[in-house]
Amino acid sequence: MRARTALVPAVGVVLGSGLGGLADELSDGVAVPFAELPGWPAAGAPGHAGRLLLGHLDQVPVVMLQGRLHLYEGHDPGLVVQPALLMGRLGARTIVLTNAAGGVNPAFGPGTLMVIADHLNLTGRSPLLGANADKIGPRFPDLTAVWAPDLRRALHEAGQAEGVELAEGVYAGLLGPSYETPAEVRMLRTLGADAVGMSTVLEAIAARWAGLAVCGVSLITNAGAGYTGKPLSHEEVLASGAEAGPRLGHVIRRFVRDRT
16 A cells, blocks of 8 residues: 555545445545455455545545455455554554444434444454464453544534434444344344444454554444344345435544544
């Protein structure tokens, strides 16, 4: 990346399924497909362009991931979190993680934007397995405040300033790639989850381990299995992203401006 641009980002943003449109608003941007970065595969998930971008968002230097890598594609946890760690290596100290998620809380209907207050890592995986890289972070990182309270407040303030309503709740990360059963959705609700998806939690763990400040927003694209009696589909996820993506884009732009 340094061979292509000397830009030092202040903020890193990971754009999830159907939410990649914000990347098109970068100015002076340099875009690199995942497959052109050593050791990275091309993005395999539908709705993920699979590009790393450096540029300016409202004159603020940022790095963006248009799409991400997932465990369910068969990737090692260490590879899944490399993009988040690279953002930190490039200079970003704040990371914003976004995703498309299913609604576990019945009060969060499709189109809800949920600030992530905490997470449940139910993937059965960790990016910190094996020998610890002491130069990056400590052996046993504290995750008490992995979703930084001050950044969560800043997201809510950005939403208020933009006239965009934001909920707040707990995100459960599962391995996938199948959607959950109705029984699993009831289990997740019992465990305290408000939304469920197949990404994000490993990135948050790795970023916090590396000393980065983390916040995030889930776009609720559909009610969880069993709530409506209708089958779930990825097309529904992408359609909801197309509708709500601009609202989330306004919030992130305001957040980035106000944090720098």
